[in-house]
Amino acid sequence: MSGWGTGLPRFWRRVRHPRSRRLSTRILASQLAILAVTGLIGFSLLGIAQRAELDHTFEQRAVAIARTAASEPQIRAAMAARPEATPTGVVQQVAERVRAASGASYVVVIGLDRVRYSHPDPGLIGRQVAEPIAVTDGRTHAGIDVGATGRSANGKAPLYGPDGTLVGEVSAGIPETQVTSELWRELPTFGLYAGFALAAGLTASLLLARRLKRITFGLELEEIAGLLQDREAMLHGIREGVIAFDPAGRITVINREARQLLGLTATDVRGARLDEVVPDGRLRRVLDGTLTGGDLTVLTDSHCLTVNRMPVALHGRELGAVVTVRDRTELVGMMRELDSMRGLTDALRAQQHEFSNRMHTLAGLLELEEFDAALDYALESAGAEPALAESVRERIGNALLVGLIVAKTTVAAERGVRVVLDEDSRLGEQPPHLRRLLTIVGNLLDNGIDAAASVDPPPATGAEVHLLLVEETDHVLVRVADSGPGIPPEHVERIFEDGWSTRPDRGTARRGLGLALVHRLVQRHCGTIEVSTGPGAVFTVRLPLPDTDPASPLGSVISDGAAPYPPSGDIEPAGGGERW
Template identity: 30%
Template sequence: MTISGIGKLLLLSICAFLYVKHWESQDSGDKALGIARFLAQSPIVIEAVIQNSPPLIEDKIERLRASIGAAFIVVGNKDGVRIAHPIKERIGKAMQGGDNQQALLLGESYISYAKGSLGHSVRGKTPIISKEGEIIGVVSVGYLLTAIDNKVSHFLVFFLGMAVLVIFANAIIANFIARRFQQSIFGFEPEAFGRLYKEQQVTLSTLREGVLSIDANGKLKSINKSACDILNIDPKGALNRPFIEILPDSDLTKLLVTKQSEHDIELLLNGQAVIANRELIKIDGQVVGAVSSFRRKDEISELMLQLSQVKQYADLLRSQTHEHRNKLNTISGLIQLGKIEEVQQIIGQESLRYQKLIEFLRESISEPMIAGVLLGKSERARELGLVLEIEEGTQLSHLPSHIRAEDMVTIIGNLIDNAFDATLNHFDTEIQAITVSVTDFGQDIIIEVEDKGCGLPQAFSLKELTKRGVSTKSDKGRGVGLYLIQQLVDQYRGAFTVRSEQGKGTLMAVYLPKELH
């Protein structure tokens, strides 16, 4: 407890004591006034005042005073001369205090505080009225203030003792709470914790990913700028409100019930497609909330597409380098052997093969990037000991404006790569051909890739295979190609079909409408 808190507690104790003292004085005054009124109406008191006879009431007054614990009971005549007093020597002398006027002159009953012959006292005074209605005297009953102080002094000791006890107890409780509080903030001092909180806020504001958290009651507790921008949420009116009211599309609160984290899930929030990760917030094993981070799905898809294209271009360069190195080594050996005619024949065959393939692609495929990927995959097939056959009916005069060439490259490249893997995994080494067809006849652009490989396991459906991370192969990092294809097909509102037979091959076809409806 601070010095100011201790001072306030002591002041409160003193005020409480003064209140008790005032209450006791007031109670004594009320009691004194009640006794005075009773005596003023007593016939024997009235008779004693009329006859000016102190012995008439002396004993009775004194017994009454002793029984009620009053300091004095004084009876005076209309001139203020004592007829009864606890000290006999003062009978017949004038009453002191100067507070008889209201009773003797105005006939009022009242409580007063004055200093008399016995000291400072609280008094109850009332006039004595004869049968004829005349004021003939006054009765004064009093309690000494020193006696009242002695009576309530133990309250001051009690209040001060309680104050000290409260201070001591508060120190123990404050120390206990401080330790618990420090444990709850992982041993940091409040100042350090405040600094860490500010650092966290700044860090979250710099992230491109959206990050938000809810408490155990499902109320939004934090949200960074990226999350507000992605979900179009106003942070000022969102915090500490039920998250279901802010974002009805979200089911983040279900984690508080299922207690299961979720990773790389696709969601549609406020009309925005996102890829999200969700984790529970636990303290001492208890779930106290949940946090979610997410990014726009199109950003992640764009990044994956770029990586896929880079991989395809790298494969193209690698396969061409490998193939040309083999040819150059062969030509070098023949030259050293003096086989010039054979060298010319190899060069001629190679040039003719390339020339035919390039000429066919140039006439059939108007988009250079698509022609390039087909040429590159053809070289890659030769490197793997396979044959990539491009059907003679292949024809792509032009791409619709809404279909990007990069997306076509991604679809064709991944379909062919899957066909390569399926063929290489097949035990029948005689069947090594993969057939590719790209046509734009009719209302759709149709891409077909057929292999005579191992086929798809019956345990895997197309819906299962097009999930990210799902693959028929055990290698880590697989399960991306078909997922990307499905994403692009959905984007262009097309169709993706697979016809496969175990051990006999697979035909994969993609249909992309030329016009969006």
């Protein structure tokens, strides 16, 4: 038995263990079973229909035989003369001749008194039939008759005498055996047609099985179900957004994290195209592959995202693309805070050196007994920093903005750039759009300082950045002008895109987000932003009054002074000195 068990044909083993059978084999077996059952049902229905058609045909043939007998002059004349019903009579002889010639099982002539005048069984001649005369209406009748000769296709025709009066009826029958024989002669042809149909279905099933195998890459049903379970667990278990697109650009897979990060509020976006669910902009161009590259940064209303798009191909077939979306809001905020601390550290270190130099100078004057000069120098040094803060406070009433401007001025001075607050600047203690002003002023000052410091050699008048802050009756005006090289005309349309920058990354804060953030804030609050092309860039921002959205989503995440000085961005509460 062990030898027989190990020698089982592979097919039989698969039949015994259906889970081991391939998907194509299962599909083929199922389709063959369906084809066999439907073919058998169709063949049976066709046989039944053909039998009914043959019954009708033979009934009409029986009617024709009855009409032929009813038209015989001898029978008409004899029945009009009211003959005796005898086996040797003229009616019996003529009727039997017609029966023999037509192959009918019987030709019976019946008078109006229901008496038989002819019959294949002479013993029934002269006896009455049980059923009434059917042709009294003058028409022929057909049907199935079960009589003394067995089951037959029956036809009845009226019998008229020479003068045209109804004298009886002629009933003719064709035995059922003839109908059955005819049906059996036709069934092989029907079986051949059914065989052709089964062969065509088998061929189509084989082609379909091969196509399904190619579509499913040879995976079996259990493997497909397992892949689906794994995919669902992976998609909704990771903390990154995942979107899959088919070759036509339609969304086929999207997880909850991607919906949240992209702000897709529709119930089900699967099957939709990007242009149907995502507005035009950098985000859509990154998602659809128009913008290429790795770790592309995209700024939304509430998130800083890193997006990667990867085309997918399998066995040389293009299957679409997979996009991963990562939330880098906290990371960017931490990097900006680190840059802020680094900038402050550098500024404090420089001030320490400057303070040491001043102390050395003061010590030298005292050693030389230049007491008056030492006193004047000490008073001048002590009043330098407070004078800067006081000059800013005279024009700007809000302490947060004053701290921001003073801090930027100090950092800029260490880079050889002078920040000048325009004398026409006027802003109250609680100006409208305060949180947005912190973001806008901080980022524009950072850009201006970087641009002015990049000029080598510096202009004859020195590297400068001019700031104007004015609260008008219907808007708040912010203008930042620098002495840098300006913006090339061909880049004017791109400077407000996420990630655009003329400077490389420093390894910490991501470049190219500051102007994009400023532009987004201004647009969302129906303001305007203008930029000149140079020499020296001039950014002019107008925010309309009144401030109808003082607690906007972006503004709500700006620090209330938690940083050493007010932040220039609005991603993390502790953000700081470097622009996005």
